[in-house]
Amino acid sequence: MLSGPIGNETVRAGVTQTSVTEMTAGPDYDKDGGDAGTVVVTRTKTVTKRPNLYRVLLLNDDYTPMEFVIHVVESFFQKNREEATRIMLHVHHHGVGECGIYTYEVAETKVTQVMDFARRHQHPLQCVMEKK
Template sequence: MIESMNLIRLQADKKSDGGDSGRGTSVITRTKPQLKKPSMYRVLLLNDDYTPMEFVIHVLERFFQKDREQATRIMLHVHNHGVGECGVFTYEVAETKVTQVMDCARENHHPLQCVMEKK
């Protein structure tokens, strides 16, 4: 994100009291735009007692592009620890993924919960 735009400042030197002809020198200063890294958000799956493990694996493969082995590992982590990280994304991407997962879970009548938190 750009914090400061290219600003051009003109500064005219003040006339000296010594009767100068009125000419001043101008200085043009350009500031470089400062880029700020976007905030990152963790997308998390929460464990429940009803969503089938196979469905969780399917969600991880479909929405987070995990291969079968990675998806199984994350699913088992969620199952054993109550929560597991699916990935880290910018706000808009994380929000979209949470919505996609929640919509898919509802369409398939599963209570799976997906949330995001600032890293």
């Protein structure tokens, strides 16, 4: 008699999929010579894992005008004037300020957009991302 699970696990884009195949064998052969007592059961369990999140941060410098920073926060992070001003003042007083928390791809895109926009307008504003 054979008995026991055979496992297989696949991880793809935050989704873990586990397949377990159980094989149980009864009497070795039936009267026609076939494998009479074997049963194969496959169970698949899908577990979805939340994606990692990243903080998008602006870094203070001595040259970028406060109004420009407010404009960046309003434009790229969809903050109203009051929230953008609060973030800008936090950056100004503490050296760094959080503009939002996003998945990796979104955070990376926002950092690139802000950096490109700042360079086009000849400002040294720095935008970075860090894992939360």
